Amino acid sequence: SAVISQKPSRDICQRGTSLTIQCQVDSQVTMMFWYRQQPGQSLTLIATANQGSEATYESGFVIDKFPISRPNLTFSTLTVSNMSPEDSSIYLCSVRLAGSSFFAGELFFGEGSRLTVL
Amino acid sequence: GENVEQHPSTLSVQEGDSAVIKCTYSDSASNYFPWYKQELGKRPQLIIDIRSNVGEKKDQRIAVTLNKTAKHFSLHITETQPEDSAVYFCAASSNSGGGADGLTFGKGTHLIIQP
Numbered sequence A: 001s002a003v004i005s006q007k008p009s010r011d012i013c014q015r016g017t018s019l020t021i022q023c024q025v026d027s028q029v030t031m032m033f034w035y036r037q038q039p040g041q042s043l044t045l046i047a048t049a050n051q052g053s054e055a056t057y058e059s060g061f062v063i064d065k066f067p068i069s070r071p072n073l074t075f076s077t078l079t080v081s082n083m084s085p086e087d088s089s090i091y092l093c094s095v096r097l098a099g100s101s102f103f104a105g106e107l108f109f110g111e112g113s114r115l116t117v118l
Numbered sequence B: 001g002e003n004v005e006q007h008p009s010t011l012s013v014q015e016g017d018s019a020v021i022k023c024t025y026s027d028s029a030s031n032y033f034p035w036y037k038q039e040l041g042k043r044p045q046l047i048i049d050i051r052s053n054v055g056e057k058k059d060q061r062i063a064v065t066l067n068k069t070a071k072h073f074s075l076h077i078t079e080t081q082p083e084d085s086a087v088y089f090c091a092a093s094s095n096s097g098g099g100a101d102g103l104t105f106g107k108g109t110h111l112i113i114q115p
Helices: none
Strands: A004-007 A010-013 A019-025 A029-037 A043-049 A068-072 A075-080 A089-097 A107-109 A113-117 B004-007 B010-014 B019-025 B030-038 B045-051 B056-059 B062-067 B072-077 B086-094 B109-114
Touching (some): A004 A089, A019 A029, A019 A089, A019 A113, A043 A068, A043 A075, B004 B086, B010 B019, B019 B086, B019 B109, B045 B056, B045 B062, B072 B086
Parallel strands (some): A010 A113, B010 B109
Antiparallel strands (some): A004 A019, A029 A089, A068 A075, B030 B045, B030 B086
16 A cells, blocks of 8 residues: 555635645555545546646646646645635545556545635 | 446445445446445545456455446445445546556445444
8 A cells, every 4th residue: 555645634715716735655656646526425537647747637627727746756736726615625636556457456545635615 | 438327325224234336337448446435534445346357356245246248346245334334436447558547436325334
Protein backbone atom coordinates (compact mmCIF):
# COMPACT_ATOMS: atom_id res chain seq x y z
CA SER A 1 0.00 0.00 0.00
CA ALA A 2 1.00 3.65 0.20
CA VAL A 3 0.59 6.68 2.43
CA ILE A 4 -1.26 9.38 0.51
CA SER A 5 -1.31 12.76 2.23
CA GLN A 6 -3.76 15.43 1.19
CA LYS A 7 -3.76 19.02 2.33
CA PRO A 8 -5.91 20.70 3.43
CA SER A 9 -8.16 18.06 4.96
CA ARG A 10 -10.99 20.58 4.98
CA ASP A 11 -11.58 24.23 4.27
CA ILE A 12 -14.34 26.79 4.13
CA CYS A 13 -14.00 29.24 1.28
CA GLN A 14 -15.76 32.26 -0.06
CA ARG A 15 -17.48 32.33 -3.41
CA GLY A 16 -15.21 33.52 -6.20
CA THR A 17 -11.94 32.50 -4.57
CA SER A 18 -9.64 29.63 -5.52
CA LEU A 19 -8.16 26.83 -3.44
CA THR A 20 -5.26 24.51 -4.18
CA ILE A 21 -5.24 20.97 -2.82
CA GLN A 22 -1.99 19.09 -2.53
CA CYS A 23 -1.41 15.35 -2.77
CA GLN A 24 1.87 13.71 -1.72
CA VAL A 25 2.57 9.98 -1.95
CA ASP A 26 5.33 8.15 -0.12
CA SER A 27 5.79 5.48 -2.81
CA GLN A 28 6.54 5.42 -6.48
CA VAL A 29 3.37 5.69 -8.50
CA THR A 30 2.53 5.36 -12.14
CA MET A 31 -0.81 7.10 -12.33
CA MET A 32 -2.40 9.85 -10.29
CA PHE A 33 -6.04 10.80 -10.56
CA TRP A 34 -8.31 13.39 -9.00
CA TYR A 35 -11.88 12.47 -8.07
CA ARG A 36 -14.80 14.47 -6.72
CA GLN A 37 -17.36 13.06 -4.33
CA GLN A 38 -20.34 15.26 -3.67
CA PRO A 39 -22.22 14.70 -0.40
CA GLY A 40 -23.85 11.27 -0.37
CA GLN A 41 -22.84 10.63 -3.96
CA SER A 42 -20.47 8.45 -5.91
CA LEU A 43 -16.95 9.25 -7.04
CA THR A 44 -16.53 11.11 -10.31
CA LEU A 45 -13.22 11.23 -12.13
CA ILE A 46 -12.11 14.80 -12.78
CA ALA A 47 -8.82 14.18 -14.53
CA THR A 48 -5.66 12.16 -14.85
CA ALA A 49 -2.62 14.05 -13.60
CA ASN A 50 0.22 13.52 -16.08
CA GLN A 51 3.77 14.09 -14.99
CA GLY A 52 5.31 17.06 -16.74
CA SER A 53 2.45 17.62 -19.13
CA GLU A 54 -1.13 18.81 -19.18
CA ALA A 55 -3.69 16.76 -17.33
CA THR A 56 -6.27 14.70 -19.20
CA TYR A 57 -9.75 15.89 -18.27
CA GLU A 58 -12.98 13.93 -18.27
CA SER A 59 -16.10 15.17 -19.96
CA GLY A 60 -17.62 18.03 -18.00
CA PHE A 61 -14.36 19.18 -16.42
CA VAL A 62 -12.08 21.85 -17.89
CA ILE A 63 -8.58 23.06 -17.20
CA ASP A 64 -9.61 26.65 -16.50
CA LYS A 65 -11.83 25.51 -13.64
CA PHE A 66 -9.65 22.67 -12.31
CA PRO A 67 -6.00 23.32 -13.18
CA ILE A 68 -3.81 20.38 -12.21
CA SER A 69 -0.06 20.09 -11.88
CA ARG A 70 2.16 17.07 -11.40
CA PRO A 71 5.78 18.21 -11.31
CA ASN A 72 7.12 14.79 -10.26
CA LEU A 73 5.98 11.21 -9.85
CA THR A 74 4.77 11.52 -6.28
CA PHE A 75 3.22 14.99 -6.00
CA SER A 76 0.22 16.67 -7.58
CA THR A 77 -2.00 19.67 -6.99
CA LEU A 78 -5.60 20.38 -7.92
CA THR A 79 -6.89 23.93 -7.90
CA VAL A 80 -10.59 24.68 -7.73
CA SER A 81 -10.94 28.09 -9.35
CA ASN A 82 -13.56 30.80 -9.00
CA MET A 83 -15.51 28.66 -6.56
CA SER A 84 -19.26 28.57 -6.20
CA PRO A 85 -21.43 26.67 -3.67
CA GLU A 86 -21.85 23.92 -6.29
CA ASP A 87 -18.15 23.14 -5.88
CA SER A 88 -18.72 22.10 -2.27
CA SER A 89 -17.53 18.53 -2.27
CA ILE A 90 -14.83 16.12 -1.18
CA TYR A 91 -11.87 16.03 -3.55
CA LEU A 92 -9.84 12.84 -3.49
CA CYS A 93 -6.41 12.10 -4.83
CA SER A 94 -5.99 8.56 -6.08
CA VAL A 95 -2.89 6.68 -7.20
CA ARG A 96 -1.87 3.47 -8.89
CA LEU A 97 1.41 2.17 -7.53
CA ALA A 98 4.46 1.38 -9.64
CA GLY A 99 4.83 -2.35 -10.08
CA SER A 100 1.11 -2.92 -10.66
CA SER A 101 0.37 -5.74 -13.03
CA PHE A 102 -0.19 -5.22 -16.73
CA PHE A 103 -3.90 -5.08 -16.10
CA ALA A 104 -5.22 -1.95 -14.43
CA GLY A 105 -4.28 -2.28 -10.80
CA GLU A 106 -5.67 -1.18 -7.49
CA LEU A 107 -6.30 2.48 -6.87
CA PHE A 108 -5.44 3.84 -3.45
CA PHE A 109 -7.22 6.93 -2.21
CA GLY A 110 -6.16 9.80 -0.02
CA GLU A 111 -8.32 10.84 2.91
CA GLY A 112 -9.88 13.58 0.83
CA SER A 113 -10.19 17.33 1.12
CA ARG A 114 -13.63 18.48 2.20
CA LEU A 115 -14.38 21.83 0.63
CA THR A 116 -17.31 24.04 1.64
CA VAL A 117 -18.02 27.13 -0.42
CA LEU A 118 -20.19 29.85 1.11
CA GLY B 1 -17.17 6.28 -22.21
CA GLU B 2 -17.91 3.68 -19.60
CA ASN B 3 -21.21 3.70 -17.69
CA VAL B 4 -21.65 1.62 -14.55
CA GLU B 5 -25.08 0.95 -13.07
CA GLN B 6 -25.37 -0.36 -9.51
CA HIS B 7 -28.34 -1.85 -7.64
CA PRO B 8 -29.81 -1.61 -5.10
CA SER B 9 -29.09 1.85 -3.75
CA THR B 10 -29.93 0.67 -0.22
CA LEU B 11 -29.85 -2.86 1.13
CA SER B 12 -30.91 -3.87 4.63
CA VAL B 13 -30.21 -7.42 5.82
CA GLN B 14 -30.33 -9.24 9.12
CA GLU B 15 -27.00 -9.96 10.75
CA GLY B 16 -25.81 -13.37 9.62
CA ASP B 17 -27.71 -13.28 6.33
CA SER B 18 -26.14 -12.79 2.91
CA ALA B 19 -26.04 -9.59 0.87
CA VAL B 20 -25.77 -9.32 -2.90
CA ILE B 21 -25.02 -6.13 -4.83
CA LYS B 22 -25.18 -6.09 -8.62
CA CYS B 23 -23.53 -3.92 -11.25
CA THR B 24 -23.65 -3.68 -15.01
CA TYR B 25 -21.20 -1.93 -17.30
CA SER B 26 -21.40 -0.69 -20.86
CA ASP B 27 -17.88 -0.77 -22.30
CA SER B 28 -16.97 -4.23 -23.58
CA ALA B 29 -13.28 -3.19 -23.39
CA SER B 30 -13.44 -2.99 -19.59
CA ASN B 31 -11.33 -5.69 -18.02
CA TYR B 32 -10.90 -4.78 -14.36
CA PHE B 33 -13.72 -4.68 -11.82
CA PRO B 34 -12.97 -3.65 -8.23
CA TRP B 35 -15.28 -3.19 -5.27
CA TYR B 36 -14.66 -0.48 -2.71
CA LYS B 37 -16.05 -0.09 0.79
CA GLN B 38 -16.46 3.39 2.22
CA GLU B 39 -17.30 3.92 5.86
CA LEU B 40 -18.77 7.22 6.91
CA GLY B 41 -16.22 10.02 6.71
CA LYS B 42 -13.44 7.73 5.47
CA ARG B 43 -11.70 7.05 2.21
CA PRO B 44 -12.83 4.28 -0.14
CA GLN B 45 -10.87 1.06 0.37
CA LEU B 46 -10.58 -1.87 -1.98
CA ILE B 47 -12.14 -5.06 -0.64
CA ILE B 48 -11.94 -7.34 -3.67
CA ASP B 49 -11.37 -7.11 -7.39
CA ILE B 50 -11.70 -9.35 -10.41
CA ARG B 51 -10.16 -9.28 -13.85
CA SER B 52 -11.78 -10.25 -17.09
CA ASN B 53 -9.93 -13.55 -17.41
CA VAL B 54 -11.60 -14.87 -14.24
CA GLY B 55 -15.28 -15.66 -13.60
CA GLU B 56 -15.28 -15.76 -9.84
CA LYS B 57 -13.04 -14.79 -6.94
CA LYS B 58 -13.49 -15.36 -3.24
CA ASP B 59 -11.84 -13.95 -0.15
CA GLN B 60 -13.24 -15.33 3.10
CA ARG B 61 -16.83 -14.01 3.40
CA ILE B 62 -16.62 -11.91 0.25
CA ALA B 63 -16.94 -13.12 -3.32
CA VAL B 64 -17.29 -11.46 -6.69
CA THR B 65 -18.66 -12.98 -9.88
CA LEU B 66 -18.25 -11.67 -13.41
CA ASN B 67 -20.29 -12.43 -16.52
CA LYS B 68 -18.53 -10.76 -19.43
CA THR B 69 -21.11 -11.82 -21.97
CA ALA B 70 -23.88 -10.11 -20.04
CA LYS B 71 -21.56 -7.34 -18.83
CA HIS B 72 -22.47 -7.65 -15.21
CA PHE B 73 -20.68 -8.43 -11.99
CA SER B 74 -21.85 -8.95 -8.44
CA LEU B 75 -20.57 -8.74 -4.89
CA HIS B 76 -21.64 -11.40 -2.42
CA ILE B 77 -21.14 -11.03 1.32
CA THR B 78 -22.02 -14.03 3.46
CA GLU B 79 -22.59 -14.22 7.22
CA THR B 80 -22.92 -10.46 7.42
CA GLN B 81 -21.67 -8.68 10.52
CA PRO B 82 -22.35 -5.19 11.93
CA GLU B 83 -18.95 -3.99 10.70
CA ASP B 84 -20.05 -4.72 7.14
CA SER B 85 -22.38 -1.71 7.34
CA ALA B 86 -21.00 0.86 4.87
CA VAL B 87 -21.42 2.17 1.34
CA TYR B 88 -20.12 -0.19 -1.33
CA PHE B 89 -19.07 1.00 -4.78
CA CYS B 90 -18.46 -1.12 -7.83
CA ALA B 91 -16.21 0.18 -10.57
CA ALA B 92 -14.90 -0.70 -13.99
CA SER B 93 -11.80 0.17 -15.94
CA SER B 94 -10.20 -0.74 -19.24
CA ASN B 95 -6.51 -1.20 -19.81
CA SER B 96 -6.26 0.61 -23.08
CA GLY B 97 -3.03 2.27 -22.06
CA GLY B 98 -1.22 -0.10 -19.72
CA GLY B 99 -3.26 0.82 -16.71
CA ALA B 100 -3.68 4.43 -17.70
CA ASP B 101 -7.43 4.53 -17.26
CA GLY B 102 -9.09 5.72 -14.13
CA LEU B 103 -12.06 3.91 -12.65
CA THR B 104 -15.70 4.61 -13.43
CA PHE B 105 -17.79 4.06 -10.31
CA GLY B 106 -21.35 2.98 -9.76
CA LYS B 107 -23.60 5.15 -7.61
CA GLY B 108 -23.06 3.06 -4.52
CA THR B 109 -25.09 0.77 -2.26
CA HIS B 110 -25.73 1.65 1.36
CA LEU B 111 -25.60 -1.69 3.16
CA ILE B 112 -27.28 -1.77 6.54
CA ILE B 113 -26.81 -4.77 8.80
CA GLN B 114 -29.70 -5.11 11.24
CA PRO B 115 -28.76 -6.68 14.60
